Amino acid sequence: MRPAESDTPPYVARVERLVADDGNNEMMVRVRWYYRPEDTGEGRRVFHGEKEIFLSNDYDMQSTQTIQGKCVIHTLQQYMKLKYVGVDDYFCRYEYDAGERDPQVAAGERFTPKSVTVYCKCNNPYNPDAYMVQCDTCKSCGLQT
Structure with a gap:
């Protein structure tokens, strides 16, 4: 979807339904938004891929x-x-609850699934953009589940 600002990357949404707006004689679409990591309460983390988005x-x-x-x-x-x-290729491994920002709900609690395959002992999920021989944080190697 085209953003209002020209220096902003396009918004990503899934078209759910086409709807005729008879009042304006225009076609409308009902969309379900995808969020980029930096658009969530948790922000972009080291394991998020460059093309990673979250279905909201x-x-x-x-x-x-x-x-x-x-x-x-x-x-x-x-x-x-x-x-x-x-x-135009993206990937999604999480769903994101974009509901009202309740200060009692931790940012990480807004994601489903709660856990994914991790690649090291420090439990960081895999970043497909980083060629991994060993984890830069804990120096471990190999996928963990």
Whole structure:
């Protein structure tokens, strides 16, 4: 989806439904938003891939005029098998609860699943953009579950 600011990367959303807006004689789309790590309460972490996004529970109606193009959202496993990662390729391994910001809910509690495969003893999830021989933090190697 086209952002209002030209220096902002495009927004990513899944089109759920097309709707005719008879009042304005315009087609609208109901979308379900994807969030980038930096757009969440937790922010971007060392294990987040450059093309990682989170499927949210945030829905909205947008004009079809704001659609910039089509992209492909892969699972992490599909993404890691790509021979070439194009500008329109992204991956998603978490869902993000974008509900009201309750100060009693820790940022990490807004993600599903609560845990994913990790690559080291310090329990950092795998970053597909980083060629890993060993973890830079704990110096461990090998996938853990």
